[in-house]
Amino acid sequence: MEITETKNESLKRAYKIIVPTADIESRMASRLGEIARTARMPGFRPGKVPVHLLRKTHGNAVMGEVLEQTVSESSQSAISENDLRPVTQPKIEIDKFEDGEDLEYTMELEIFPEITLADFSSLKLERLKVSANKEKIDATIQQIAASQKESIPLEVKRNIEEGDVVVIDFLGRVNGEEFEGGKAEGYSLEIGSGSFIPGFEEQITGHGLDEAFEINVTFPEDYKEEFAG
Structure with missing residues (x-):
């Protein structure tokens, strides 16, 4: 797999990713082999349908699965190899995907900024002390007590x-x-x-x-x- 950075502007990144056709074919063959183990087709016993026939009947569907899986895995590899922390899911645009040729696509994303922690070891904190006035304390206590009074109906x-x-x-x-x-x-x-x-x-x-x-x-x-x- 080939990964080329095409954009590096502030927090925006873009990469051109090329997956060799051999990798695509290997994935196709593996998936078709899985289907062949349980496939049924007139004239063949269950599990004995030739892979080349399955490629004709299931090729497009399998190709879609392989494309999705390949893009997902290769894009995650590109993110890991470049130590990226994406803010959201990357934007993927397929540039080229044809039978027998390499898969080429572009991945664009925005990353979190690098944050450098400040040195707080030299900071000095002042503990503030509040001096309470006794009269105000008594008045506040009386207000609280008054608000908690319970009214009892007259007998x-x-x-x-x-x-x-x-x-x-x-x-x-x-x-x-x-x-x-x-x-x-x-x-x-x-x-x-x-x-x-x-x-x-x-x-x-x-x-x-x-x-x-x-x-x-x-x-x-x-x-x-x-x-x-």
């Missing part, structure tokens, strides 16, 4: 107290008109958490469960301009 009905978690439906109006974001159903609210504007949670305290009532509040000056005051 005996009573009026709402600070610290209770209530599930409420509410509808807000400004000057008698509903406004965007002022309505919710099934909203969980912890009384005293300060989640709503001042005065809202305080006016829920003391009311009974399943009770409907009105709350009057004044929006802070830094709230939405259309609601402030």
Whole structure:
């Protein structure tokens, strides 16, 4: 087999590969011999069909098998001999393949770049230390603890107290008109958490469960301009 490099540009490579006709014929004869061992043909006992007759009936199919096998094996040999690491499957183009002549084809491929590892032995690393503020640590712990609190349903009905978690439906109006974001159903609210504007949670305290009532509040000056005051 003859392998000639025809392109060497950056990461692109191309090779001209020639496989002698003797190699092709040897592969053909071997494959036809395998078929002959089990072939059946009128006038001949099983396994006794002459190879030259099988070449006439099976020649094209066997030639296709031999071509595929030869290209696969020879291209892999070319890759190994040249220490190539292809990025993808090589592109194969048959230049010449005729009965009784050498097989000639072109293989094109792109290879992985050679990577040289840097010397990290001289690098110095600095271990950073974070000093935590005790007040911030305590505040964070309290926030985590608050988020993990478990609500337990009341066994005996009573009026709402600070610290209770209530599930409420509410509808807000400004000057008698509903406004965007002022309505919710099934909203969980912890009384005293300060989640709503001042005065809202305080006016829920003391009311009974399943009770409907009105709350009057004044929006802070830094709230939405259309609601402030």
